[in-house]
Amino acid sequence: MNAPLRRVAISVLVLFTLLIVNVNYIQVVRSDELRNNTSNTRVLAAQYDRERGAIVVDGTAVAESVPTDGRLKYLRQYPQGELYAAVTGYHSLIYNNSRIEHTENDLLSGSDGRLALRRLADLFTGRDPAGGDVVLTLDPAVQEAAMAGLEGVTGAVVALDPSSGAILGMASTPSYDPTRLSSHDPAAIREYWEQLEAADPDPRLNRAIDDNYPPGSLFKVIVSAAALQNGLTPETVVPAPKEFPLPNSTRVIPNYNGSSCSPSGEQPLIDALTISCNTAFAQLGIDLGEDRIREMAEAFGLDGETFEIPLLVQASGIGEVEDDAALAQTAIGQRDVRMTPLQAALVAATVANDGVQMKPYLIDQVQAPDLTVIDSTSPEEWREPISADIADQLTEMMVSVVANGSGRAARIQGVEVAGKTGTAQVSQDVADHNWFMGFAPADDPKIAVAVFVANGGGTGGDVSAPIAGDVMQAYLDGLGD
Template identity: 50%
Template sequence: MNTPVRRLATIMLALMVALMGSATWVQYVQADALNNDTRNSRTLYREYNNARGPIVVAGEAIASSTPVDDPFGYQRSYANGELYSAVTGFYSVVNGRSQLEKASNEVLTGDSDQLFFTRVRDLLTGRTPEGAAVETTILPAAQEAARAGLGDQQGAVVAIEPSTGRILALVSTPGFDPNELAVHSTSDASAAYNLLSVADGNPLRSNATQERYAPGSTFKLVTAAAALESGDYTSATELPAPVELDIPQTSSTIGNFGGGGCGSDPVTLANALRVSCNTSFAQLGLDLGEDAIAEQAERFGFGDDSLTVPLPVTGSVFPSELDPPSLAQSAIGQRDVQATPLQMAMVVAAIANDGELMRPYLVDTVRSADLTVVSETDPERYSRPLSEENADALTEMMVGVVEDGTATSAQISGVRVAGKTGTAQTVEGQPPHAWFTSFAPADDPQVAVAVLVENGGSLGNEATGGQVAAPIARAVMEAVLGG
């Protein structure tokens, strides 16, 4: 064989190997990713030909599929779509899926390995395949109270059962109506999606789990926990409380809300939390150091980029490599500290549960079409951020915040409520975010709540967490306790 022929044969062999390798890569290695890509219309067409399982709240389907006389076979529809949009998300022939419709897609379609024997049974009996039902942990009364409380304001509410991690309410405003995206007209579905994607407040993203905000003074709970856990502080330890705190390495100062003092100087740690004393907590942060606060934040869940409930949750952030000015501001929840409302609900849920943080979850049970339980979520410990003794001490400090501190508007008659307000500065020229985190009853916690109202809501620059966010949390707690 002469040289040109050998070269040609070598090239042809290389091309054949490349072709076979490419086909194997696409058909085997990338198969799952391509099948699950929300832009893959073939997958959606195939899914639409089977009855998709419902998403259920308290025994009622909030997302369901019914037979229709068109090429798709079934129509997805949503009851109270806007109320539950942060839970269900949408399922669209041209726009794919989001939230639970995406996170639980395999069980909703019946394709999950958990449903293998169900598929075999359907094949042998000739029964029409159906997806499984996803039963959520949401409590309707809490969800409705959260949505009503937010009203036309942009923000989010998350409520958690501290002892289990069950998510009782998950609301993001503005919400949207998933029915507009579920229509089978591709042009109408695309038009609806395009309008929502540019709408004020980005309604297609959940403020509760996907967006991060400066937590402001609600982060003082983390700093206070770090102080108690260090063993060097108790609720009675006195802290300096000047009207203004000189920040090392800069000519700037940190002041208190409204430019006033904190009632006395020095002030106990308990009273510093009660009146939300910025200067005390900024100095406390400097004294504790970056490592102590960062480690405490991490135990509460900050920095976890892999958390799912099963909705993916954007990781919250406590910054690193802080100089003294940055550390002082970070200790009071400003600068580059960023947290989701779910994260702040986890913080108070841990305090409420004697210092033990349970992993939050949104799906309680998965049932096949014949109501057989396919899987149930068992409560699972996520971490222990603080000891029971220190959790009890921090609880009493938070009760003081509600009884005669910055959160008296969160009081519930006959119930001891523990809470912490936050008014977080944002970009220059924009009103602050209003926060409130709480749990009740303080001596037997049944619900922990985090409320965020973006840019002060209806009160704008005049807003505080106690004025705007605390009444919303109170309504949610009352809804849970009344249920």
């Protein structure tokens, strides 16, 4: 073979070698990356050839696949639209999937390893393959009351079973219709997506878990827990001046509307929480010190860490505390304190559950296509930030908030409710955030709830507390059926 032919042969051999290496790299090394890429619709389109499993709430499918006569055999639909969108997410031919549709995709699509025997049986029997069902912990009455309460505002509601950690309600507004993202019309999908992209605030966010916010006076429950753990009682008299001068600063912390908490300038701790006295808790925070407050906050879960339910929950925490002035602001839930609505519900649920925090979860069980249960969630103790005795004292104080103080609008006739309001400053010329967290019945808790209204323009007591009361009552009424 002469030299030119050898060079050509070597070049061809090198090219074939590079081609084989590239094919193997794509099929082996990058296979998972390409398969899970949101731009790759080939795998997603193939899934439309089988019936995708349902997402179920109280025996009713809130996400389901229905047969069609088109090229794609099944169409994903969400019969109750906006009501459950923050939890179900969407399953889209163009934009892949989100929320439970994403975290449980393998089970819903039928590719989960737990369905391997079912897939094998399908091959032998000729039965059409199908995905499994995901059964959520949500309660329809709670979800409906939450969304009704949030109508017209931007906010979130989370409700928990304090004894198990099961999430009974998770609502976020504004919301959207996931069915419109799951059609078989690419142009219509893109048009609706562009509407959502342009919307402000973004309807696709789940404000219960996607972001954290200054909690305002909700944080006083955690400061109270630290105080009780360090020897104070609900009856301990604490300073409660009209204004609290910030150390090494010309600024002062006032009480709400510049009011006075007590004519004497001091009051029992239970009264300070009942009327949400800023100056009392600013001083109490400094007296306790950063270490005790941070330790208690982290024990409740404000530890700066994300977690999954299985949806990803953003971190809650108290941030940096540079000096006593920052500590005073932190003690009233301002400065760098941030909390998700789910975390607020967990704080209330912990007090309700004798100081034991149960791990929150959204999925009750998963089922094979024939509805046999293949996995279920067992309640799990997660943390124990306070003793049962301190939880009892906090309950007494939080009952006073609803019976006698800022949380009156959360009252339920014939039921003793425990709670705490919060009104958090955001920035100058921006309306305050409004909060409420609590539980009922106070002597035998069945539900804990947190309500967040962004820039509500009022107080937690007049904006968020009534929503919380309606949500708790809806659930308790259902227990009586």
